[in-house]
Amino acid sequence: MSEHDTPRFNQPLGGNDMPRFGGPASMMRLPMQANAKGLDAAFVGIPMDIGTSNRPGTRLGPRQIRDESRMLRPYNMATRAAPFDSLQVADIGDVPINTFDLKKSVGIIENYYHELLSHDAVPLTLGGDHTLTWPILRAMARKHGPVGLIHIDAHADINEHMFGEEVAHGCPFRRAQEEGLLDSQRVVQIGLRGTGYAADDFDWCREQGFRVVTAEQCWHKSLEPLMAEVREQMGDGPVYISFDIDGLDPSVAPGTGTVEAAGLTMPQGLEIVRGAQGLNVVGGDLVEVAPPYDASGNTALMGATLLYEMLCVLPGVKRR
């Protein structure tokens, strides 16, 4: 009997055991459980779009990411990562936000992640609009202290206010920095581009000590050399990965609310996440998938794939 016959850990339901279009609609058709007890890593959904500033729809993101994730098989053919031979993973469902109150939802999310982290599980979050990263970082900093951040996005999301409000999907990293949740010498923002409210918008990030890598600096290049530098910068400290799907080019990921031209390619997205291997990754999220503009489902599938790749770089994942 091979080791594959006697799984010690939860396994995704296989595509030859149940048709891919059947079975549970959980992330990768993994078992679901009510909380993170006993888990090394937990997929969690946050069905929220009340922080969005343009077209909405990310409240439907977690469901669609789960649905499209049915195409993912357990073994990573490029990196040979075998996450389900290594870690106990499950889908723990959705955070019950208050869809009528964004500010209350921030508190609900922080408390939820505080409880989740008490089980020592690494959360991998299916968004949801980018507002959600702020309360997650609050819970992260309570456990780990200020964290390093690998942030992939078309936008810096460091607006001081939006429509006079401090809580919005364009503000999470401004709030996180003000609250000391980030180790600002270990923050890198990749893929920023487009039009700004002011010509010096991204300079605020640089003044904080963040490394800004614009989309233009990424065009036509492999990002492996960049990620070697990022690994050096991150060192051994805790690192959080926040991947806004709009960091990718809209030709790859059209299903999102605030589209910007000429973004990262999917191979570059994979290079970034795979380049985090060896780091002390303590959590990650994939945000801003908006299914109403995702006719093919490909945006959600790219999101599911990036979450799977985050799982593959968690500490303790074996390669076969």
Ligand SMILES: N=C(N)NCCCC(=O)O
């Ligand atoms: N998609 C995210 N997270 N942010 C968009 C921010 C749009 C803006 O600053 O105008």
Ligand SMILES: [Mn+2]
């Ligand atoms: Mn964005």
Ligand SMILES: [Mn+2]
């Ligand atoms: Mn964003």
